[in-house]
Amino acid sequence: MRVRVDGKQCQGHGVCYMTSPDVFAPDEEDGHAHVLVDEVGSDLEQAAKEGAEACPERAITVE
Structure with missing residues (x-):
């Protein structure tokens, strides 16, 4: 699984x-x-999914 954070978002x-x-x-x-x-x-x-779901900016992608 890959997780990315969009630095602009x-x-x-x-x-x-x-x-x-x-x-x-x-x-x-x-x-x-x-x-x-x-x-x-x-x-x-x-944990990765929970962190992504918690992001108020939806800046995290879980693939």
């Missing part, structure tokens, strides 16, 4: 990384989210 609310800290984290530059893992394994699949 992300406003840095932090809901994704508060919801799923094993998958998402803030970047040091502006607090916008980035994905911590290249490939999301089955152990983090649910």
Whole structure:
């Protein structure tokens, strides 16, 4: 599973990384989210989906 954060849509609310800290984290530059893992394994699949669903800007894509 691949997870992407659209940097243009992300406003840095932090809901994704508060919801799923094993998958998402803030970047040091502006607090916008980035994905911590290249490939999301089955152990983090649910967390990735929950983080994406929590995003108020819908800036996260789960494929």
